[in-house]
Amino acid sequence: MSTSWAALKAKRAGASGSAASPSPAAAPKTDEEAKRDEALPSAGTSATVEYLHPHLPSNLEVRHISGRGRGVVAKEAVSPGTTLLTTTPLVSVLDQRNLRYRCSFCFRSVDDLKSPSTQGGGATTLQQCSMCHIVQYCSAACQRRDWLIHKKECKDLQRNAAAKGRHGPPDVVLRALSRVLYLRESERDGKMWEAVESLESHQTRLSGREQEDFFRLSVSFASYIGQERLKEACANAAAVLDLCSRFTSNSFSLTSSADLSNIGVSISPLTALFNHSCRPNAVIVFPAFPSSSSTSPSRYMSVVAIRPIKPGEEVVTSYVDLALTKELRQKEVKERYKFDCSCEECRSEGIDPREALSCPKAENGCKGLIALPERGSAVSTVTCPICGSSAPYKDVHPALDAAKLAYEDAERAQHEDERTAVVHLQHIIDSLTTSLTPVPPFAPSAYPLFSARQLLLALHLDAHRFEQAIDTAAAALAGAGLIYAFGHPVRAVLRTTHARLSTVPPDTPPEDGDAQLRWWLDLVARQKGRQLLIAAHEEVVTAFGTARIGGSSVPGGEMGRMLTELIEDQDRGIRFSSIAAENKRRAGGRVRR
């Protein structure tokens, strides 16, 4: 009936991102950038750059956006939930951890395969490639479809394993870049490579540390795929550095459609055309629509509108985790993507929910947020701007700094030492909420309170601690509502998790007494759970969109379908309960509600 709980982790959404060129104010354009910009139509003209982007739908166009390089603009009005674009990334590669328990072609996990409600239905285990013993597949169909590229990769993986012994496969960046080069060797018209070379590169603005990192990467790259093969694509060391820079600025986190956890990386020159905003009107998702041409579902990448978009408006997605404070978001954007973010959200003078306290009367239902006083400020009282209630205040920045460090520790510990991670996260939550007196607690959206709850929820679900998970999910959902627009995938997945945790599985009523009373109370919960599932479905359909793939469409992708099945299950349970109650009433039995 349901997908495995292990697959319901709501880990922090991957900062799906690409980078663009530095802002012209920060550095002069290179000759190459200037030439390319000249070739592009400016905003306001209707021409598109179709030779580079043959698959951009007709309702979108590429324009030159002042200070941002290329960008994508809507040619007509778009409503939330509209799938603007669905494409197959050029390459998608699992990270080391996920290589061990996901199919390397369709990315379904072992848990997905065991679940009747996902597209498993056949094999329940993964079969290793018999030659490299590194990649695994869920079916012969997936293995066949991946072979075109894997046959080249397989030899390199084997050589690498023989040379490096027990060090395991090369990391995800090397494997992704190598796949691009294998593809280049197979293509006839050079269009794919042209699209890769058109990606924004920040090679001339790399920090000393990035240059060192990329240099090390290029050495490993040459030893993995061979010096000769690398030379064919990149004539010299500068060209390799350039390729690494393009990758950093234009790659996406590949995320699981079940829970948004990061499982690898993807490269898609088409999707990399979208610029960034911390208040995005669109999102990039991997909804796992079924494919009609094979029994295996392929992994598609979609750009879905989550806010209304006007004709001529730029379509923007977020490259960073929107739960981060403005300072942290801007730092990440600057370091990785080399521009200064000046989006609406960063310019907003309103109260930032990520840096706010709750109203002292929040327990009485006031939803007001209080801007966090600056570090070291002499403020001794804070006041809710909505209900006017006040509370004494003492500087909470030291507690906040400690919480941020503890959050970083928890993130690092989550895979190797789950217990320590849980202790850190619980401590962060306690220190920013209950034990702050005489300061009002932090808002549920505050950083790192929301992020700590998100990660704690993931760990509770992994360990099947459902009682704790439901409270954590409810608190996290309250924070998500303040950070994300309706239909943002992080919100939609959290709502889904909360709804699933609140759903009582249908069963048969016990004979009598207290057990029966509890059963009836469960029926009430079931009806409430049904409402929550319906609300989650509505949000998931906006978040993951509805693309038509080969004639079939599933609103909300894999998650939408899972929710539809759960709602049907609930309906069956509720119908069964009503019939049982009616039978009991006719037989003169007492039904206690």
Ligand SMILES: C[S@@+](CC[C@H](N)C(=O)[O-])C[C@H]1O[C@@H](n2cnc3c(N)ncnc32)[C@H](O)[C@@H]1O
């Ligand atoms: C994935 S690319 C986006 C497409 C890119 N503009 C191009 O011409 O190929 C990311 C790069 O675009 C630029 N960019 C994206 N969003 C921006 C923004 N809001 N402001 C300024 N530059 C931006 C930055 O140079 C960033 O590294």
